[in-house]
Amino acid sequence: MSSEISNLTVLQNKSLLLLMTSRVANTLAFQMLTVAVGWQMYSLTQSAFYLGLVGLIQFLPMILLTLVVGHVADRWDRKLIIFSSQLVEAAAVLSLAFGCYHGWINKESILFIIFCIGAANSFQGPPMQALLPNVVEEEVFPRAAALVASTSQFAVIIGPGLGGILYALGPGVVYSLTGTLIFISSILILFISVRKEQVKTESKSLKTLFAGISFIKSRPVILGAISLDLFAVLFGGATALLPIYASKILNIGSFGLGILRSAPAVGALLMSAILARYPLKKNVGRTMFTAVIFFGLATVLFSLSTSYLLSILALFILGASDVISVVIRSTFVQMETPDTMRGRVSSVNMLFIGTSNQLGEFESGLTASWFGAVPAVLIGGIGTIVVAFLWMKLFPDLLHIDKLEFRKSS
Structure with a gap:
C-alpha cells in the first residue's frame, strides 16, 4: 500500500512542508557560507592546509559534544533545541559579516x-x-525522507553559485544573507507540529549517556552502515580542494568555484x-555499495580532469551516487532505531558523518599540502573503492539487506 502513496499525499502534511522549507533555508545558507569561507581563507593564506583546517575546526566540537547532544535530544524538546542552535549559528555568521565590514x-x-558554528x-x-x-x-517515511x-539538494545546487556571485560584492554580503536565512529557518521550526514522542523515563547516568554507542554496537548492520559513510567519504573528500582546482588547475574564479x-x-x-518517485523496494544493500563504488570512481575521474x-x-556523478547511499543509510538507521533512542543514535551517526565530511576535508588539505x-x-x-569492497566482506548482512522496513517493537 505504501508504494501507492503519491508525493502529493505526503506533501499534504503541513508540518513536513515547514520542515522542508526550514531545511532549504538552512542548507542554502550553509552552502553559501562554505563557498565564502573557503574562498576567503584561501585568499588570505594561499594554503591547502588552512582549507583543510577549516574542516577540522568544524569537526572538533562534534567530538567533544556528541554524547551530550544525543542525551539532550532524547530528553528535551527537539524543536526547541534546533531553534536555539540555529539562533546561535545565525549570530556567529552575522559576526563574520560584522568583521568583514569593520576590517578585523x-x-x-x-x-x-567556524568553531562556534560547529558547536x-x-x-x-x-x-x-x-x-x-x-x-x-x-x-510514508521512506518517501518523505x-x-x-x-x-x-535544490538548495545545495543554488547555494554555491549564489555564494560565488555575491562574493564579488564582498564576503560580508554573503555572510549577512547567510545569517538572515539561518534565522528564518529557526523561526519556521517553531511552527512544526509533531506527533507525541515516546516518554523518556530513563534517569541520568553514564549508562544512558553511552546508550547510543551501546545500541549501535549491538546492531552490526547499523555499525556497518554508518562506518561505511565514515571511511568512504573520509577518503573521498575532494570538495575541500575545489578552491585550488578553481584557482590553479581550471582557472575559473569564484563563480566557477560555485558552479563546481x-x-x-x-x-x-x-x-x-x-528515489522519491520510485522508492527502492529491494536489494537496497547491494544498491548502497554500488553507489559508494561509483562515488569513488567519480572522485578518481575528477582528480585527473583538466577539463x-x-x-x-x-x-555530477559523484553527487548522484552519494545521495543514493545517504538516503539508504539514513533511512535504514532511523527505521532500525526506537524513538526513545533516536537522539543518541543520531548523535553518534552525526559524529561519523562529521568525521567523514569535516575530518575528510582536513585529511584532503593535509594530503594536498604533502x-x-x-x-x-x-x-x-x-x-573509497577499497573501503566499499572491504565493508562487503566485514558486514555481509548489510550487503544482503533487501527492504527498508521499520523494526518491530519488542
Whole structure:
C-alpha cells in the first residue's frame, strides 16, 4: 500500500512542508557560507592546509559534544533545541559579516567563529534527524525522507553559485544573507507540529549517556552502515580542494568555484527526485555499495580532469551516487532505531558523518599540502573503492539487506 502513496499525499502534511522549507533555508545558507569561507581563507593564506583546517575546526566540537547532544535530544524538546542552535549559528555568521565590514577579519577570527558554528551545529544535527519520524506516518517515511533530501539538494545546487556571485560584492554580503536565512529557518521550526514522542523515563547516568554507542554496537548492520559513510567519504573528500582546482588547475574564479560546488548537488537532486518517485523496494544493500563504488570512481575521474566540463560531469556523478547511499543509510538507521533512542543514535551517526565530511576535508588539505591537490584527490577516490569492497566482506548482512522496513517493537 505504501508504494501507492503519491508525493502529493505526503506533501499534504503541513508540518513536513515547514520542515522542508526550514531545511532549504538552512542548507542554502550553509552552502553559501562554505563557498565564502573557503574562498576567503584561501585568499588570505594561499594554503591547502588552512582549507583543510577549516574542516577540522568544524569537526572538533562534534567530538567533544556528541554524547551530550544525543542525551539532550532524547530528553528535551527537539524543536526547541534546533531553534536555539540555529539562533546561535545565525549570530556567529552575522559576526563574520560584522568583521568583514569593520576590517578585523583574519584567518584566526574565521577559525574561531567556524568553531562556534560547529558547536551550534552539533546540537542541531541529532534532533533534526530524529524529528522527521515524528512528523510523518511510518508508511510514508521512506518517501518523505527522499523528498526532504530532494528539497535540500535544490538548495545545495543554488547555494554555491549564489555564494560565488555575491562574493564579488564582498564576503560580508554573503555572510549577512547567510545569517538572515539561518534565522528564518529557526523561526519556521517553531511552527512544526509533531506527533507525541515516546516518554523518556530513563534517569541520568553514564549508562544512558553511552546508550547510543551501546545500541549501535549491538546492531552490526547499523555499525556497518554508518562506518561505511565514515571511511568512504573520509577518503573521498575532494570538495575541500575545489578552491585550488578553481584557482590553479581550471582557472575559473569564484563563480566557477560555485558552479563546481553546485555540480554534485545537481546530480543529487535528480537522483533524490527519482528515489522519491520510485522508492527502492529491494536489494537496497547491494544498491548502497554500488553507489559508494561509483562515488569513488567519480572522485578518481575528477582528480585527473583538466577539463571544466569533464570535472562538472564527474562531480555530477559523484553527487548522484552519494545521495543514493545517504538516503539508504539514513533511512535504514532511523527505521532500525526506537524513538526513545533516536537522539543518541543520531548523535553518534552525526559524529561519523562529521568525521567523514569535516575530518575528510582536513585529511584532503593535509594530503594536498604533502603531495599536491591532484594526487590527494586520486588517492582518496581509490581509498573509497577499497573501503566499499572491504565493508562487503566485514558486514555481509548489510550487503544482503533487501527492504527498508521499520523494526518491530519488542
